[in-house]
Amino acid sequence: MSVPEIKIENVSMIYEASGENVTALQNINLEIQQGEFISLLGPSGCGKTTLLRVIGDLLQATSGQVSIGGKTPSQIRKEKRYGMVFQNPVLYDWRKIKDNVALPLEMMKVDKGERERRSQELLALVGLEEFQNCYPRELSGGMQQRVSIARALAADPEILLMDEPFSALDEFSREKMNEDILQIWSQTKKTVVFVTHSIPEAAFLSDRVCVLTPHPGKLADIIPVPFPRPRSRELRNKAEFFQLVSSIRNSFQEGLT
Numbered sequence: 001m002s003v004p005e006i007k008i009e010n011v012s013m014i015y016e017a018s019g020e021n022v023t024a025l026q027n028i029n030l031e032i033q034q035g036e037f038i039s040l041l042g043p044s045g046c047g048k049t050t051l052l053r054v055i056g057d058l059l060q061a062t063s064g065q066v067s068i069g070g071k072t073p074s075q076i077r078k079e080k081r082y083g084m085v086f087q088n089p090v091l092y093d094w095r096k097i098k099d100n101v102a103l104p105l106e107m108m109k110v111d112k113g114e115r116e117r118r119s120q121e122l123l124a125l126v127g128l129e130e131f132q133n134c135y136p137r138e139l140s141g142g143m144q145q146r147v148s149i150a151r152a153l154a155a156d157p158e159i160l161l162m163d164e165p166f167s168a169l170d171e172f173s174r175e176k177m178n179e180d181i182l183q184i185w186s187q188t189k190k191t192v193v194f195v196t197h198s199i200p201e202a203a204f205l206s207d208r209v210c211v212l213t214p215h216p217g218k219l220a221d222i223i224p225v226p227f228p229r230p231r232s233r234e235l236r237n238k239a240e241f242f243q244l245v246s247s248i249r250n251s252f253q254e255g256l257t
């Protein structure tokens, strides 16, 4: 059996807001394998972002622990082994696309030639090579999100943490991005933790879907996705896809009762 890359043990997170305690996560246990594509799925407020942030060392859990190949999230972050993509692309308007992508390399003091080479390679990977000299405002929302994916990959991290990266996109762009992210993933072989509240998106992308239910945020179920890879858009029209979507939906209802 392979060794899990990310090990989440008894993680709980309690926020204090206006004098009240909010249990955002309660005793979460989860192991994520190297190279796995895993989704954290659930309705608003079930703790998906909190869990992603705990994994990525942006938040300290109230109790429990996360280890990544035996190291703490803080060590992994210092070693720049996380790439992060958020709901909004957060690009610098005054920097060209290629310079936005190269930013993490600039911070790592990688020399200019190497930065340009890597930035071009990544822009080709996300299908934006010809836009490298454009500014963010000249790109659509979907294209901007591609830039932020390229930037997240710049330092060649092992783990990609994605927080509802496509939820601001229209349905057509979102489906296209779903297909493209699978292709990028198969080429780069990253471990992906992907937050979403879309059941079809989680079913289409993932190896396993982690169903979270709110108040308190609990891991209600972990559902393996049996569809072979590579997956293409035709999968979405298949009876077995509808069946899986419906069984994931039912697991929510069971988790909520």
Ligand SMILES: Nc1ncnc2c1ncn2[C@@H]1O[C@H](COP(=O)(O)OP(=O)(O)OP(=O)(O)O)[C@@H](O)[C@H]1O
Residues within 6 Å of the ligand: 015, 016, 017, 022, 023, 024, 042, 043, 044, 045, 046, 047, 048, 049, 050, 051, 197, 217
């Ligand atoms: N900084 C904070 N202070 C207090 N409570 C918080 C804080 N951040 C999150 N919470 C609460 O913790 C719970 C989980 O929030 P979280 O953002 O992790 O959920 P989510 O599933 O990602 O939601 P969404 O899909 O809306 O982004 C919610 O009840 C939220 O109100």
